[in-house]
Amino acid sequence: MEDDQIVKLYWMREENAIQETNAKYGAYCFSIANHILSNVQDSEECVNDTWMRAWNSMPPKRPDRLRLFLARITRNLSFDCYKAKTAKKRGEGEIAAALEELGDCISSPFDVEGETLARELAECVNRFLHTLPPRECDVFLQRYFYVESVAEIGEFYDLKPGNVLTILSRTRKKLKEYLEKEGYGW
Numbered sequence: 001m002e003d004d005q006i007v008k009l010y011w012m013r014e015e016n017a018i019q020e021t022n023a024k025y026g027a028y029c030f031s032i033a034n035h036i037l038s039n040v041q042d043s044e045e046c047v048n049d050t051w052m053r054a055w056n057s058m059p060p061k062r063p064d065r066l067r068l069f070l071a072r073i074t075r076n077l078s079f080d081c082y083k084a085k086t087a088k089k090r091g092e093g094e095i096a097a098a099l100e101e102l103g104d105c106i107s108s109p110f111d112v113e114g115e116t117l118a119r120e121l122a123e124c125v126n127r128f129l130h131t132l133p134p135r136e137c138d139v140f141l142q143r144y145f146y147v148e149s150v151a152e153i154g155e156f157y158d159l160k161p162g163n164v165l166t167i168l169s170r171t172r173k174k175l176k177e178y179l180e181k182e183g184y185g186w
Helices: 003-011 016-037 040-057 066-086 094-106 115-129 134-144 150-157 161-181
Strands: none
Touching (some): 003 066, 016 040, 016 066, 115 134, 115 161, 134 150
């Protein structure tokens, strides 16, 4: 079923919208959640919560790209679950490593509470990503949006882990310089 038809089902409040969404995007959303959580049960729960969040969001929202809409919901729910699970115990994992790697580029010494600033920063990062060559952008997104391991990214692009790390390091440096030029220098 096409995305616009699935969205129409949500708007008509048809329960089979969730079944159609799961059939088309269930494995995709599970993959996103599992890269962040590394736990099948928690990942399945996040995917189910994604369907509920989508149900509650449409209407009034009518996403232009359903796949990205669902990915964002899944990712946010997965990060929330990760934070809740690690609040009491701090473990090592890909998520911690990925966030630490990005820390030099986007961390701030002061508490930024305004959603406006966060949205502006997100738009700035998005503009930056559009300046990158396709493979470099994809490697960056796979690491920092989908939280894939360096080994997985290397396997996908037929690169050695060291090459992936070099691409990521250079891209983070470019991002930091870009953000400083845009007035986000911390």
